[in-house]
Amino acid sequence: MNTKKEIAKEVESKEDKGAGILYGLGIGPGDPELITLKALKIIQSVGVVAYPAPEEGDSLARSIAAAHLPGGQTEICIRTPMTPGNFPANDVYDHYANEISTHLTAGRDVAVLCEGDPFLYGSFMYIFERLSRDHTVRVVPGVSSLGACAAAAGRPLVSRNQVLSILPAPLDEEELERRLLDADAAAIMKVGRHLGK
Template sequence: MTPSELADGGGTVPGTLYGVGTGPGDPELLTLKAWRLIRDAEVIAYPAPDSGESFARAIVAGFIPEGALEIPIVVPMTAARFPAQEVYDKAAERIGQELSAGRDVVVLCEGDPFFYGSFMYLFGRLEGRFPVRIVPGVSSLGAVSAAAQRPLCAREETLTVLPATLSEEALTDRLQKADAAAIMKLGRHFAKARRVVEALGLTDRARFVSHASLPHQTVSALADAPDTAPYFSMILIPGKDAHV
């Protein structure tokens, strides 16, 4: 039954699911629309690690109203797909209960909800059953480019965005064909990604950025980057025409 059919039948009008981008980390990069929805939220859900605090929540902690119901979506930090999918099944069921009761639910998403965002998994489970609105946010890609003070591409150049989780062979193949590139999700894959960039002779163009927009942000030439990198870091390889 669609939301309109439920309302026409005299039942409870379902709440709306909001996928809200919280930006890359700096609370001042939150959009006004995102701030308004968070400020007025009755129910807020957010991804959280199995240890430590939720980064998405931490960004907007000062704006969450007192008394709001919070639903942490605890995702095990593992590469295996099954545990995470099970988590999203349960989270969608829990959020669906609130929506069915007529309460709007704001789901916090680091960066932008649909740019490598975990919100897409909730969207896939709840879209069609409830009204959904997406509130875009400043993505990590834009934040990293701004932090590095490097335009990414110009004129007819194209940008290739690559997850560092790809195999070394796949990274090599795709970087060879790229005008400009951004390699995300570094973490434990940093050494592999760096090795590929160096083998292709792209190190002189490459920049390394971690924790963009946060007080402990780090920006350097890739050649000067540390030996290890956090998950929230990126290698940028600007196009040849994108110079200052």
Template sequence: MSGTLYGIGVGPGAPDLITLRAYRLLTAAPVIAWPAPEGGDSFARSIVAGCIRADHVEIPIRVPMRTERFPAAEIYDRAAGEIAEHLDAGRDVAVLCEGDPFFYGSFMYLFQRLSGRYPFEIVPGVSSVMAGGAAIARPLAARNEVFSVIPAPLDDDRIEAQLHACEGAAIIKVGRHFGRIRALLGKLGLTGQCCYAERLTLETQKLVPLDAMTDDDAAPYFSMILVYRGGEGWSLPAPKR
């Protein structure tokens, strides 16, 4: 009998935001796989580091942060092959994923390659978008308002169209696009209704009203801008750094 493939959402960063099911499965699985950049530590692994034992077999999946599909596709092919060897031997494999596995999660690419051959279970995780609403103490959307999640690498025209079509939005993956996105929100007259958030739920978390920032401020990859343009009278909290 083959092992089971588990896609484990480990949440936005705080170790105590992983679910009880995620904790139970990842501590029971003999093999743990986790994504990481080419040259750096794995954020997903750092979240659950306290759960990893010396006898766990670990599979690092080092993916280059580039826009093209290759060589990332080749890396996922290779990782899927390594994971399949353990599954064929009857060993369960827990694949860690920041946030939620199917919400911009890297696990989906392994799932695509392995789910047709092995039993699997997907464990949802707390999304950074939900963590963002809680952190700034402002609802994301209410009643029949439309909420959109908008990747910052999209071009300005697409982002603007999405913002016009919703009452609330999270612009994610801000990073190096911060200056351009801030300028676009200023052009649309939305700066005063936006809050910038980075490294949510971590000790290094930063929450700042967007109009308190400048184009010179740097934004890491794990950052977002929360926008509200609906009809409710919600206000932003006092600036936090």
């Protein structure tokens, strides 16, 4: 395990090379006003913006941030299959990680926009695992759909010593039901086409 001193030296070494910084930006659950000030500042200062999108159609992440993009930035649309059997699409993430790495090596900062929070079922983690060894990465957390839903409903998710279970909707129906029955409180994420369950 690396000590704080070793990690600091490694980060300093990466930054000394004149390489760009990779930012994983949580941009919230859909309301552009829920983008944090820190993420907003980075969005408006980087030369390259990347975002996930389905194989066809628009990117929700880009649409959330659209009003804040200053224009003139290079945009990388990470088109990937969003179906459970094909996700994560390793070949797609390998390709886009290489494209992003090229920009970083050339000294350009890159912001990868991520719905919600980058490390809570966020697609950014697949770029992170490919690039974090060789590049400086900074992650800016975002407002998650969990907090936004609780606020919109006007109800707390949990209180006192309750345990909150976060479950992905693509789980097998029996497994999902079992976990829901065992939970003090539960939140189901990635509902989309699984709403029928």
